[in-house]
Amino acid sequence: MTAVVPPARPATGLLPVQPLTRFEDGEELHSLLWRAGRGWRMISSAVLGGGIGERSWVLNAQVAHGYRRTDPDRHLSALARVAGVRGAGVGLMTAAAVSRPGRAHSGGVEAVVTSGISVRGWAASADEGTRLPSGPGTINIIAAVPAALSDAALVNAVATATEAKVQALLELGHDCSGTPTDAVCVAARTPVPGGEVHAFAGPRSLWGARLARAVHAAVHEATPRA
Numbered sequence: 274m275t276a277v278v279p280p281a282r283p284a285t286g287l288l289p290v291q292p293l294t295r296f297e298d299g300e301e302l303h304s305l306l307w308r309a310g311r312g313w314r315m316i317s318s319a320v321l322g323g324g325i326g327e328r329s330w331v332l333n334a335q336v337a338h339g340y341r342r343t344d345p346d347r348h349l350s351a352l353a354r355v356a357g358v359r360g361a362g363v364g365l366m367t368a369a370a371v372s373r374p375g376r377a378h379s380g381g382v383e384a385v386v387t388s389g390i391s392v393r394g395w396a397a398s399a400d401e402g403t404r405l406p407s408g409p410g411t412i413n414i415i416a417a418v419p420a421a422l423s424d425a426a427l428v429n430a431v432a433t434a435t436e437a438k439v440q441a442l443l444e445l446g447h448d449c450s451g452t453p454t455d456a457v458c459v460a461a462r463t464p465v466p467g468g469e470v471h472a473f474a475g476p477r478s479l480w481g482a483r484l485a486r487a488v489h490a491a492v493h494e495a496t497p498r499a
Contacts, residue, residue, distance in 0.1 A: 286378070286383055287378070287381070287382075287383045287417050287419060288307055288383040288384075288385055288415065288416075288417040288460075289307065289308075290305040290306065290307050290333075290374070290385050290415075291305070291306045291307070291308065292304070292305060292306075292372065293305070293306055293356055295352070295355070297337070298337060300337055302334070302335045302336065302337065303335045303370070303371050303372045304332060304333060304334040304335060304352065304356070304371060305332070305333040305371050305374060305385065305387070305415075306330065306331070306332050306333075306356050306358070307330060307331040307332075307385075307415065307417075308329075308330050308358060309328065309329055309330055309331065309417075309460060310329055311329060311463075312462060312463050313327070313328060313329065313417075313460045313461070313462065313463060314326065314327055314328070314421075314422075314427070314460070314461055314462070314463050314464075315327075315328040315331070315363055315458055315459065315460045315461075316427040316428065316430065316431055316458070316459050317363045317365075317456070317457065317458035317459070318431070318456050318457055318458075319363045319364055319365045319456050319458060320345045320346050320349065320364065320365075320366065320456075321345070321346045321349040321350060321362070321363065321364030321365075322361060322362050322363035322364060323363070325424055325427055326361065327361060327463065328361050328362050328363050328460070329358070329360050329361060329362055330353065330358040330360075330362035330363070331362060331363045331364075331365070331415055331458055331460070332349060332352060332353050332356065332358070332362065332363070332364045332365070333365045333366075333367065333371055333385075333387060333413050333415065334349060334352050334364065334365070334366050334367075334371075335366075335367055335368065335369070335370065335371045336348075336366050336367070336368055337368070338368050340366070340368060345364075345366055346364070348366075349364030349365075349366065350364070352364070363458045365413045365415075365456045365458065366411070366456075367387055367389060367411035367413050367454075368389060368411065369387055369388060369389020369411055370387070370389070371387040371413075373495075374386060374387045374491075374495055375387075375388065375490075375491040375492060375493065375494030375495025375496070376491055376494065377486075377487045377488075377489075377490030377491040377493075377494060378487055379482075379483040379484075379486035379487040379490070380482075380483035380486075381418075381419045381420075381483065382416065382417065382418050382419070382480065382483040382484050382486075382487045383416065383417050383487060384414065384415065384416040384417075384434075384484070384487040384488045384490070384491040385414075385415045385416075385491060386412065386413065386414050386415070386438075386488065386491040386492050386494070386495040386496075387411075387412070387413045387495060388411075388412045388413075388492065388495035388496040389411050389412070389452070390412065390442075390447060390449070390452060390496060390497075392452055392453065392454075393447065393449040393451065393452045394449050394450075394452075394453070395449060395450050396450045396451065411452055411454045411455060411456070412438060412451055412452055412455045412492070412495075412496070413455070413456050413457075413458075414434050414438060414455075414456070414457040414458070414488055414491070414492075415457075415458045415460075416430075416434060416457075416458070416459045416460070416484055416487060416488055417459075417460045417461075418430065418459065418460065418461045418462070418474075418480050418483075418484060419462060420461060420462055420469070420471055420480050421461060421462045421463065421464040421465070421468060421469065421470045421471065422461040422470065422471050422474055422480070423470050423471065423472050425472065426461075426471055426472055426473055426474040426478075426480075427459060427461060427474070429473060429474040429475050429478075429481065430459040430461070430474035430480075430481065430484055431457055431459060432475075433474055433475055433476050433481045433484055433485050433488075434457050434459060434484060434485070434488045435451075435457065436476060436485065437476075437484070437485040437486070437488040437489040437492070438451060438455070438488060438489075438492050439451065440489055441488075441489045441490075441492035441493050441496065442492065442496065444493070445493065445496055445497075445498050445499060446498055446499030447496070447499050448499075459484070
């Protein structure tokens with residue numbers, strides 16, 4: 274593993290992801306890093322920093338095809354240290370390319386999506402086998418909501434983002450609900466004393482509707498048509 278290469282011009286906006294490059298096992302691999310800083314609560318299904326809690330960064334790291342390490346949380350922690358971030362964060366992995374993510378925003382909500390769909394299917398599949406995917410097949414969603422959400426609303430936000438992803442996949446002609454290794458991270462502002470905390474993030478709520486539109490558009494941009 275060598276030093277991370279910073280971008281020539283950092284992105285701007287609510288969710289300014291920074292592209293990083295590393296060389297690992299003789300291969301050039303890429304990552305996206307959001308240095309969120311303080312004031313964010315996140316909910317995620319990620320292998321590192323999953324669950325609900327205060328988080329200050331999100332790393333979406335590309336790994337080689339046929340990845341076989343059994344300690345992805347330690348691997349992601351090491352990549353985060355090399356990138357120069359400390360404290361609690363969220364680490365996601367994918368074998369898909371991350372150098373050209375889909376990005377979209379709606380009413381202050383921003384989403385960044387990386388998409389690999391060579392291994393895909395329906396969630397309620399009759400196949401309960403343990404076969405390993407043979408190619409890159411992960412859709413990783415990172416979204417930021419500039420408002421405080423309750424714990425229940427954060428859970429609702431994950432469901433809303435997932436619904437928007439599936440809608441986009443179907444519109445793109447993919448007969449699937451996603452891939453076996455999809456992951457999501459939704460960030461919302463940390464509540465402040467006397468401040469408003471939104472209790473809902475379903476697709477017809479104020480922030481849920483904006484989240485759904487942002488994720489839907491970002492998946493469209495990141496995913497090729499069938």
